[in-house]
Amino acid sequence: MTDPAQQQAAAQRIAAIPTRFPAPMGWWVMFLFALCLLALFFVSVAVLFARGPGIWGNNIxxxxxxxxxxxxxxxxxxxxxxxxxxxxxxxxxQWRNSLNRFAEAMTLFAVMCAGLYPILHLGRPWRFYWMAPYPSTMGIWPQFRSPLTWDFFAVLTYLIVSVLFWYIGIVPDLAAARDRAEKRRWQIFFGLGALGWRGSAAHWHRWQQSYRLTAAIAVPLVVSVHSEISLLMAAGPVPGWVSTVFPPYFVLGAAFSGFAVVSMLTLWLRAMLKLGALVTPRHLNMLGILLLATGLMTAYGYLAEVFTAAWSGGREAETMWDRFVGPYAWSYWGAVVFNFVPLQALWWARVRTSPIALFLIGLSVAVGMWLERYMLLVSSLYRDWLESSEGLFRPTFWDWSLYAGTLGLFLTCFLLFIRFLPVISAFEVREEAQEALDG
Structure with missing residues (x-):
């Protein structure tokens, strides 16, 4: 375990990162790459608005x-x-203190990228506000028994709570950065964000109350958001989707892919910003354990899905067999291989604490979970109830370009975050170190 004095020194260095960034060259290289992808995003959206959703591979x-x-x-x-x-x-x-700040930022930017897709998917995206439950001029309200309406509430609520949770947590560090800033522009920038924080006992009391209350609200939202998304599929008559295992299956799969990306970001920031004193082998070991645990739970969902299809028979069994040997078998077996084969190396602590191994396993899981989402949708939809309605889905260039563009949007936002805001909760790290010294 890292020495508490070293942790305190590292926390001081973290608080000074915005004004004295330690890796300007590496940051600029990544930022220029992200800007190129972001430009591709804007081009893809402009073409979409000009020509409509027909530029994608979506069909009947x-x-x-x-x-x-x-x-x-x-x-x-x-x-x-x-x-x-x-x-x-x-x-x-308390080991979360070295990871929570940028993990929360990752949540914000990922949800932002996700929220753009349903809007862009609309035939008239400038009318997206019609999805909101407001009384229209015709007095027509949304169908509140539909998962589509639940989706609007769940995602919007999750985004609002995530923003509040992240912002409440960063206020003390913004005040610390304001007090340490030497240039006037940094003092103004951090001072506006700190909202007059002075670190008084009353401020800390209210902060702890609001921080824990928001956390208590956020945790159930993790379950509700992805459970509701699964009901968009499970509530319909489409073979391959009619499964009661979908809500827990989706929630665990979401956590699985999320821990994979957190592991990748952790290792990248650890190397670029030289955070070895704060992101220790213990943190890598815990991330590896979480990734292994959620991966095994997700694997159980795969087995339960196969058992349910075999037990049900009929079209459910046909759809599962089609996933094994059909035209989209590559996506099913790709998901199985990428998600679960490299994952087994995490049974060994030596692998869990190896930065390169953990990064590659996280990358494999991120790819595998993307293949899983693709497989679940396309392999169930391309064969309709009528043989005359069957048709393969082939993504176009604009499908891929918009996806790459959202990666650029995510990276651009994340890189701006680590450049201009405290990337680790310095005050919580200092508290943990002080408690270790006192104890």
Whole structure:
């Protein structure tokens, strides 16, 4: 375990990162790459607005293609930030202090990328506010018994709570950065964000109350958001989706993919910003354990899905067999291989604490979970109830370009965050170190 004095020194260095960034060259290289992808995003959206959703590969019967599969994938990635920060805060696990800040930021940007897809998927995206439950001029309200309406409430609530949770947590560090800033522009920038924080006993009391209350609200939202997304599929008559295992299956899969991306970001920031004193082998070991645990739970969902299909027979069994040997078998077996084969190496502590191994396993899981979302949608939709309605889905260039563009949007936002805001909760790290010294 890292020496508490070293932790305190590292926390001081973290608080000074915005004004004295330690890796300007590496940051600029990544930022320029992210800007190129972001430019591709704007081009893809401009072409979409000019020519309509027909530029995508969506067709009949596969009306849900890349936009919805990527929507589910991005939302799943965002869940790990809430679990690491909010749930571990409530149970008093202090090792979260070195990870929670950028994990929460990851949640915000991932949910933002996810929320764009349903809007862009609309034929008239400028009318997206019609999805909101407001009384229209014709007095028509949304169908509140529909999962589509639940989706609007769940995702919007999750985004609002995530923003509040992240912002409440960062206020003390913004005040510390304001007090240490030497240039006037940094003092103004951090001073506006700190909202007059002075660190008084009353401020800390109210802060702890609001921080824990928001965490208590955020944790159930992790379950509700992805459970509701699964009901968009499970509530319909489409073979391959009619399964009661979908809600827990989706929630665990979301946490699985989210922990994978958190592991990748952790290792990247640890190397770029030289955070070895704060992100220790213990943190890597815990991330590896969480990734292994959620992966095994997700694997159980795969087995339960196969058992349910075999037990049900009929079209359910046909759809599962089609996933094994049909035209989209590559996506099913790709998901199995990428998600669960490299994962087994995490049974060994030596692998869990190896930065390169853990990064590669996280990358494999992120790819595998994307293949899973794609497989679940396309392999069930391309064969309709009528043989005359069957048709393969083939993504176009604009499908791929929009997906790459959202990666650029995520990276751009995340890189701006680590450049201009405290990337680790310095005050919580100092408190943990001080408690270790006093104890």
């Amino acid at each position: 019967p596969v009306g849900w293609g890349f936009p919805i599969s990527n929507y589910i994938w991005w939302l799943g990635i965002g869940h790990a930030g809430t679990l690491i920060s909010a749930m571990l805060l409530l149970v008093g696990q």
